Amino acid sequence: MVSLWQTSQATRITDVVRxxxxxxxxxVSTVQKIGPGHAVTTPLAVSGKSNVLxxxxxxxxxxxxxxxxxGAHVVKRWRGSANELTTLNYPLTAAGNLRxxxxxxxxxxxRYGVMxxxxxxxxxRVTAKRHAYLQVVIKQQFIKPHALTTGAASLAVVGxxxxxxxxxxxxxxxxxx
Numbered sequence: 332m333v334s335l336w337q338t339s340q341a342t343r344i345t346d347v348v349r350x351x352x353x354x355x356x357x358x359v360s361t362v363q364k365i366g367p368g369h370a371v372t373t374p375l376a377v378s379g380k381s382n383v384l385x386x387x388x389x390x391x392x393x394x395x396x397x398x399x400x401x402g403a404h405v406v407k408r409w410r411g412s413a414n415e416l417t418t419l420n421y422p423l424t425a426a427g428n429l430r431x432x433x434x435x436x437x438x439x440x441x442r443y444g445v446m447x448x449x450x451x452x453x454x455x456r457v458t459a460k461r462h463a464y465l466q467v468v469i470k471q472q473f474i475k476p477h478a479l480t481t482g483a484a485s486l487a488v489v490g491x492x493x494x495x496x497x498x499x500x501x502x503x504x505x506x507x508x
Contacts, residue, residue, distance in 0.1 A: 362389050363445040363463055370434035371443070373465040374453045382423045384431070385468040387444035388413040394437035400430045413441045423471070428453055431465060 365371050384399065391413045399406045399421060406429070407421035435441050444466040450457050452464055 360466065361445055361447055361463070362442050363465075364440045364442050365395075365433060365435045366440050367393075367435050367438055370432055371465065372430055372432040373467075374451075375429040375431055375467060375469060376453050377424075377426050377429055377469050379426045379471060380423055381426075381469045381471050382421055383470040383472045384419045384421065385470070386417050386419070386433075387466045388417060389442040389444055390414075391439075391441040391443075393435055393439045393441035395441055396434045396436050398432045398434075400432070401425075401427060410436070413443070420472075429469075431467065433465070 363371065386397075393413050394411065395413045395416065397409045397416055397419065399408075399419070401424060406424055407419070409416050409419055433441075433443065445463040446466055447461045447463050449461050451462075
């Protein structure tokens with residue numbers, strides 16, 4: 332019964348997109364190179380609680396430090412290869428404006444997908460000139476186990492096995508005359 336219950340468990344992952352920067356008809360997708368020792372920052376507008384950030388590095392193996400902040404508070408900092416740091420998990424953070432900074436700490440340039448737009452992604456206001464913003468997707472991810480079978484189904488299976496065992500044992504008894 333324990334084995335049946337364990338094998339009937341699955342993990343359900345649900346994502347809710349809370350912010351998406353870099354897709355649509357009003358932006359131009361391009362690539363930005365970040366030289367060694369340089370950094371790029373971009374504001375992020377988040378409509379609800381979030382805990383996952385997805386970046387778009389472009390075939391680059393350089394090392395970076397990525398920092399996510401909310402106001403003066405550092406939410407999380409990551410360090411590693413740009414290609415490995417694409418899906419970043421962080422503590423559940425309330426809605427609001429975040430700031431993402433990527434600093435190249437390696438010896439070779441790194442490249443990230445950016446959008447060029449004539450408006451601010453935070454305010455939506457039109458700007459006098461086009462600015463580049465990192466392409467990101469911000470999500471709230473819910474992870475919870477989900478039982479594929481109910482307790483009643485497991486109990487029914489155990490009952491059927493017990494009944495079959497009793498009937499089999501009854502047939503194995505020697506007959507007395």
